[in-house]
Amino acid sequence: MCKFKNIGLFLIALITIVSCSKLDELTEFDISDNFKTTLNINVTEDSEGEPQSWSQSSTVDLADNNEIESSLDLIQDVKINSLTFKIINFTGVENATAIDASLRFGDDTLIALEDINLEDSSTTYSVGTAQQLNTIANDLKNAGEIMATVNGTVASSPVRFDVVIVLDVTTTIDVL
Numbered sequence: 001m002c003k004f005k006n007i008g009l010f011l012i013a014l015i016t017i018v019s020c021s022k023l024d025e026l027t028e029f030d031i032s033d034n035f036k037t038t039l040n041i042n043v044t045e046d047s048e049g050e051p052q053s054w055s056q057s058s059t060v061d062l063a064d065n066n067e068i069e070s071s072l073d074l075i076q077d078v079k080i081n082s083l084t085f086k087i088i089n090f091t092g093v094e095n096a097t098a099i100d101a102s103l104r105f106g107d108d109t110l111i112a113l114e115d116i117n118l119e120d121s122s123t124t125y126s127v128g129t130a131q132q133l134n135t136i137a138n139d140l141k142n143a144g145e146i147m148a149t150v151n152g153t154v155a156s157s158p159v160r161f162d163v164v165i166v167l168d169v170t171t172t173i174d175v176l
Helices: 001-024 130-143
Strands: 029-042 053-060 075-092 097-105 108-110 124-126 145-154 161-175
Touching: 029 075, 029 145, 053 161, 075 130, 097 130, 108 130, 124 161, 130 145, 130 161, 145 161
Parallel strands: none
Antiparallel strands: 029 161, 053 145, 075 124, 075 161, 097 108, 097 145
């Protein structure tokens, strides 16, 4: 009789645990959004003909989404589905190329980029390893925002162009 009593108590405890897990899932919802930032790069002409380095930063902020802004303290998880960038609005010398370029997110994530043809406004580059995207996601989860910096060098100047960075993010909010 004692065995059946213990089995009964075990089953009740198991059902309670499973029910709480299902209830927790009901209190969560996902918000997906593309967080976009545009960095304006302007490299003036170098009279010596030397390569010139450039750098520009902008903040990516989860609070830019109204639903997330009202629930910042309820964020349970952040996932970066993809990280892309594109060069647009180029003006300048022909065959301009960005070399030694990189994207940096916060202090922890540096993504080295291949040489970029600055005149090519049709290509969207998908960058970042799973580990790099997870690090960016964790930084966003903990702080709600992150500084994005793009930098590189151009061999020929003057050039002017915009770098559009897009983070496709899914944020999980848990209301309980």
